[in-house]
Amino acid sequence: MANFADWRDRMLRAVWRQGDDLPEEVSDWMSELYEEIGAISEENFCELWTSRTFSMARAAFQVVKDSAEEETRKKITGEEYCYIDYMIDPETGPVGVVRIKSEEVSTPDWEEILGTMAEGVQEFIMSHYRIVWPICETHRSGLHVGYFHGLSVWNCREGATGGHVVKAINPATCLQEGV
Template sequence: MANFSDWQDRMLRAVWRQGENLPEEVLVWMSELYDEFGDMPESEFCELWTARTFCMARAAFEVIGRSAEEETGKEVTGEEFCYIDYSRDPEQGPVGVVRIKSVEVSTPDRAEVAGAVAEGLQEFIMSHYRVVWPVCGRHGHGLHVGYARESAVWKCEGGDGGGHVVRAIDPAPPQAPGQSPSRGSGSGR
C-alpha cells in the first residue's frame, strides 16, 4: 500500500497537476479523501475531482447568477444558456472537463471555480444581451476577473496605478456538497 505522499503525487499526475502549487483547500480535500478511502485507483480519484469541480461550479453559478440578474435585470437561466457542461473524452485523458460557456474549470478550488463561472456568465450576458457586466461605478469600465489573496475578484483596469480591485466575485463562496464525497459519485447530470 502506498503512503499518502506517493498516492498524492500519482493522483496529481492523473489530473495533470503535478508540480503545480495547488491551493491549500484542494490539498486538504485530497488528504481527507486518502484518510477516508485510502489508496483509491486513479479512475475513481479523477471522477471525484471532476464531480467536486462540477458541484462547486453549479453552486457558484447560483450565487453569481443571482448577482448578475440583480445588477443587469437580465435572466441568465433558461434554454438559451446551457450554464454548465460536463463531458469526458477518453482521448483527452482521464479527467472530465467542466465548462461554463467557453471557460474551462479545471481545479476543484473555490477561487478558480468562482472566476471561471463569473467569466462564463460575463460572456453569456455580453453575447446574448450585448450588455457589459459588471461595470466599475467609479470609472465606467467593464470589469475583469482577477485573483487576490486566494479569492476571485472583479478588477477595474481604470484609474492610476494600473487598476484596482472593485469587489469579491463571491463574498460568501459556496461549499461543495459533501466534504468527503462518496466513491462512485456521478457527474451530477
C-alpha cells in the same frame, strides 16, 4: 501499502497536475479523502475529482447568476443559455472539464471555479443582452476576473495605478478595507 505523499503524487499525475502549485483547498480535500477511504485507485480518484469540480461549478454558477440577475435585472435562464456541463475526453485528459460558454475549468478549487463561472456568465450577458456587466462605478468601465490573496475578484483596469480590485465575485466574501 502506499503512504499519503506517494499516493498524492500518483493521483496528481493521474489528473495531469504534477508540478503545478496545488491550491490549499484541493490539497486539504485530498488529505481528508485519503484519511477517510485510503489509497483509492486512479480511476476512482479521477471520478471523484470530476464530480467534485462539477458540483462546485453548479454552486458557483448559482452565486454568480444570483449576483448578475440582481445587478442587471436580466434573467440568466432560458433555452438560449447553455448551462454548465462537463465532458471527459480521453485525448485531452483523464478528468472532466466543466464548461460554461467558452470558459473551462477542471480543478476542484472554489476560487478558480468561481472565477470561471463569472467569466462565463459575463460572456453570456454580453452576447445575449449586449450589455457590459459588471461595471466599475468610479471609471464606468467593465470589470475583469482576477485573483487577490487567493480570492476571485472583479478588477478594474482603469485609474492612475493601472487598475484596482473593485469587489469579490462572491458577494458573501468580504475584502479588506483599502483594497
